[in-house]
Amino acid sequence: MLSLENITKRYGAITALDGVSLQIEAGEFFGLLGPNGAGKSTIMSLVAGLRAPDAGRITLNGQPMSAARPEARASLGLVPQHIALYPKLSAEQNLRIFGQLYGLGGAILRDRVNEGLEAMQLADRRRDPVSTFSGGMQRRLNIIAALLHRPKLLLCDEPTVGVDPQSRNAIFDFLEKLNREGLTVIYSTHYMEEATRLCTRIGIIDHGKIPALGTLDELLLKLPFEEEIRFPRTEATTALVAKLGAHGSVEPGDEHYRFRPQPGYKLSNFYQLTESLGLPARLFTSQRPTLEALFLHLTGRNLRE
Amino acid sequence: MRTILVLVRKDFANFFRNKAAVSLTFAVPFALIWLFGAVFGVNRKDSGPTDIPLAVVNASTNPGAEKLIEALKAEKAFKVITKYTADDKTERPLREADLAALMRANEFRFALVIPEDLFSEKTFGLHLKVYTNPRNEIETQLVNGILQKTIFSNVPQLLGQSLIARGRGTIGAERMDKFNQAIADNVARNFGGDPAAIRKGIEQGDFGAGGLGGTGAGGDSLISQVIRVESIQVAGQDVKSPVATRIVGGWAMQFLLFALSAAATALFSERDHGIFHRILAGPVTRAQILWSKFVYGICIGMLQLITLFLAGRILYGIDVEHHIGLLLLICAFAAAACTSFGMLLAAISSSQEAASGLATFLILLMCAIGGAWFPVTLMPEFIQQISKLTLVYWAMEGFSQVLWANASFMELLPTLGFLGGITAVVMTIAVWRFNRGKIFD
Ligand SMILES: Nc1ncnc2c1ncn2[C@@H]1O[C@H](COP(=O)(O)OP(=O)(O)O)[C@@H](O)[C@H]1O
Ligand SMILES: [Mg+2]
Numbered sequence: 072m073l074s075l076e077n078i079t080k081r082y083g084a085i086t087a088l089d090g091v092s093l094q095i096e097a098g099e100f101f102g103l104l105g106p107n108g109a110g111k112s113t114i115m116s117l118v119a120g121l122r123a124p125d126a127g128r129i130t131l132n133g134q135p136m137s138a139a140r141p142e143a144r145a146s147l148g149l150v151p152q153h154i155a156l157y158p159k160l161s162a163e164q165n166l167r168i169f170g171q172l173y174g175l176g177g178a179i180l181r182d183r184v185n186e187g188l189e190a191m192q193l194a195d196r197r198r199d200p201v202s203t204f205s206g207g208m209q210r211r212l213n214i215i216a217a218l219l220h221r222p223k224l225l226l227c228d229e230p231t232v233g234v235d236p237q238s239r240n241a242i243f244d245f246l247e248k249l250n251r252e253g254l255t256v257i258y259s260t261h262y263m264e265e266a267t268r269l270c271t272r273i274g275i276i277d278h279g280k281i282p283a284l285g286t287l288d289e290l291l292l293k294l295p296f297e298e299e300i301r302f303p304r305t306e307a308t309t310a311l312v313a314k315l316g317a318h319g320s321v322e323p324g325d326e327h328y329r330f331r332p333q334p335g336y337k338l339s340n341f342y343q344l345t346e347s348l349g350l351p352a353r354l355f356t357s358q359r360p361t362l363e364a365l366f367l368h369l370t371g372r373n374l375r376e
Numbered sequence: 377m378r379t380i381l382v383l384v385r386k387d388f389a390n391f392f393r394n395k396a397a398v399s400l401t402f403a404v405p406f407a408l409i410w411l412f413g414a415v416f417g418v419n420r421k422d423s424g425p426t427d428i429p430l431a432v433v434n435a436s437t438n439p440g441a442e443k444l445i446e447a448l449k450a451e452k453a454f455k456v457i458t459k460y461t462a463d464d465k466t467e468r469p470l471r472e473a474d475l476a477a478l479m480r481a482n483e484f485r486f487a488l489v490i491p492e493d494l495f496s497e498k499t500f501g502l503h504l505k506v507y508t509n510p511r512n513e514i515e516t517q518l519v520n521g522i523l524q525k526t527i528f529s530n531v532p533q534l535l536g537q538s539l540i541a542r543g544r545g546t547i548g549a550e551r552m553d554k555f556n557q558a559i560a561d562n563v564a565r566n567f568g569g570d571p572a573a574i575r576k577g578i579e580q581g582d583f584g585a586g587g588l589g590g591t592g593a594g595g596d597s598l599i600s601q602v603i604r605v606e607s608i609q610v611a612g613q614d615v616k617s618p619v620a621t622r623i624v625g626g627w628a629m630q631f632l633l634f635a636l637s638a639a640a641t642a643l644f645s646e647r648d649h650g651i652f653h654r655i656l657a658g659p660v661t662r663a664q665i666l667w668s669k670f671v672y673g674i675c676i677g678m679l680q681l682i683t684l685f686l687a688g689r690i691l692y693g694i695d696v697e698h699h700i701g702l703l704l705l706i707c708a709f710a711a712a713a714c715t716s717f718g719m720l721l722a723a724i725s726s727s728q729e730a731a732s733g734l735a736t737f738l739i740l741l742m743c744a745i746g747g748a749w750f751p752v753t754l755m756p757e758f759i760q761q762i763s764k765l766t767l768v769y770w771a772m773e774g775f776s777q778v779l780w781a782n783a784s785f786m787e788l789l790p791t792l793g794f795l796g797g798i799t800a801v802v803m804t805i806a807v808w809r810f811n812r813g814k815i816f817d
Contacts (some may be wrong), residue, residue: 119657123817142659153650173658197418216654226657 677711
């Protein structure tokens, strides 16, 4: 459905995107996971046709996606990273304006506005100015505004920043429902949990490059270890850490250590070692590694910095 | 106290980060002082206005009239116009019949007519006619003052002639000549000198009373009793509320400029809310956003002007209803020009603060130069030239043509043309800058 080939985008001296390639199929829920400044919003703005790439090609359904094709843009919805609403106008007025810009009117517009407000539980506040809404409510409205014209492809640029858990769940449920009904979604975030929960495929993005791309399982396979072992940071475990160094990496946290064994290292060896040091087995929890670990492995940095 | 200092330091740090604010704070006072100095002629050694156009028609054959014209020409406040240039570029002396049309066309707003009967053999005293188009209070008073001063200080000689003319009427020309010859002989005998020269002097009315004009208020009032200045107003004579009508244009323009640049710079708040990203991602183009702002500006401007004139109608009785069609037309053009100015500001600024700072500066500047506060004719020549480049000048011209001079559509057309031209040029630059600028980024 959407394809980016070798996209490069610069802002003066800053290279925001450096040879990015992506293929997104219809019906996917695609995640872009990366820290601030990675280039997520830049990808969104290029796909939305707000900017032109310095090099490379973007096609939507095989057609070049350029500023000159307003019809192509009608099949596309953008949820901007900022809350792009008129704060002094009511929720309903905002939706009506954005709907009308897409050529909607009459009963269709009225129905869609109602549907959106109902789905996001904003119907009872429809006449209130947006400036009186909580951050979470504004975020929900921000999403509805991008869906009025029933796009085929929805670009969600960090739609849950600063949102309470309740709103967040409402947003997730809503987007998952739309995706089941056939909407293709590109969803950018710096929250590993969101990408894990929502996305069928994830691209890890950092410094304008996509070093890893695939389903969650495919991505985690890129890690040289299949499990992480977590244990408390105490005097007793210090001796263990000293011995583990040769078999993998130990990452110190505030209260815990995370041990990531080297490929081929047998966990039975690990438990022999702990037994020999007289450490009880209940101190240790084994976990499936996370995208956080993958990001650290790929970039040497934490996702949230 | 420490807390306050920290907060103050924070404000300074923010301030110095904002380059536009910094340059406005330091450069603007200098620029404004310089400008107002230039406008009001502070630095000129010989203060006072220069080169106000004054038409002079001389229908009198009296040599004294020529002297008066010479004196007016020597007066630096006036640029004396005595010739009429016809359509075929031929020149001839100006006639009284030409004045009304030329004054309507605003070639000049003051004219002095020295009529054939400057002085007659029947009555003692002088007869002069002054034509005015008192569009601007300050200008009119000033011109009248200087005109009076010039006439009065040249009048004693003319009065002497008037005396002789009257004598000639009473005792007959031949006896008058004899009488003059006798006096000249007498003067020459008693005081010395050439009798022929003295007689010529007497015939030209020179009784040696040259100081009379300059002897202050007493002299003036004596003279004003013997000079009959007929004052003829060529435009605005039917205007119901002259004072309000004269100044309403200047108010309107200042008001409009502030309101419309605020409307245009609201583009920044929409950008900062990310709204442009949202709507440009849909089937909306940058050009559509800009033109929508332009149309909105014109509508808001029209609304405000209509309200303003309505207030002028209710409070001061300005005659709005008889000019409503042309008034709406000039309002639309003025609003368009002001909107384009606001759009240009938004296009060249990087933030709303920078834009509104720049707006304040430029609006005050344009209003000063364009004549919203102070008549343009009283400013130095080079400022008068710049004046004609400002939209304030042309808009005020238009308001005045419609409300004061009761102009026809054809007469208003050139002014509308200038305003339209300014709008087109400014909008072109603004759109070009917008497309290269950061507002849609
Ligand atoms: N309009 C802009 N002008 C200059 N640099 C920009 C602009 N937008 C983004 N950048 C830079 O490009 C890089 C990528 O930014 P962005 O795509 O916004 O990242 P993300 O959305 O992942 O946080 C960053 O280094 C950012 O500073
Ligand atoms: Mg971003």
